[in-house]
Amino acid sequence: MKSLTINQIRVGDFAENKKAFTKADVFQFAEISGDYNSAHIDEDYAKTTRFKERIVHGLLTAGLISSLLGMELPGKGTLYLEQNLKFLAPVYFNQEITARVEVIEIIDNKKVLLKTTCRNPEGVLVISGNALVYPPR
């Protein structure tokens, strides 16, 4: 697991990961978070929605971002301060999502502001936002 201190981080540094969330992943997230929203769980209900299918929880998809911050950039020891998320498009089961975090500002030589995105296989932004973190000391 990587670990970068503030002096090793530059504007423009980035990291990416990928995952296709399965039905099992979504049901597990429902169980551990208590979020059994029908849009994620109930196949018949989902057919009546604008998305026509069940979709992955937004906060589960955003877990890919959290993973990059805590394991890659800055990595182990990172303290998560803020995360802003816009949910722009649905994420369907078994659709490979690519998450990316990119350093956009280093603040007071202490905090790092990153642009955080998730895209579907067509390159459509499904989540956009920013994260603010303290890198490990």
Next chain:
Amino acid sequence: MKSLTINQIRVGDFAENKKAFTKADVFQFAEISGDYNSAHIDEDYAKTTRFKERIVHGLLTAGLISSLLGMELPGKGTLYLEQNLKFLAPVYFNQEITARVEVIEIIDNKKVLLKTTCRNPEGVLVISGNALVYPPR
């Protein structure tokens, strides 16, 4: 599962839920999100951190908020547009967290802005932020 349309929602409406996240919940979230950040997983490593113990993933705790929005207020059929999160204090394993969502603005008779918080048993804010949603039509 409740479901409120825009005309049934008033500023000041609120909903709450509670959960204590277990070690098993945290390990499951690591598995489904890929976020195996040592702060959540590695007991020996966690002892060396400022928090002294492993902590629950911020996005897993925030799942309580997502759950309230999709199941209670506005409820089934809610479309999640935005979620801003400030992670203000650590959440430890087996610590009962109370999440609350409260309507603070109804925008253009279409969207609902809610204040979203999570508190630990001492009443300390562990997460604060806002959510923007479309209620079911």
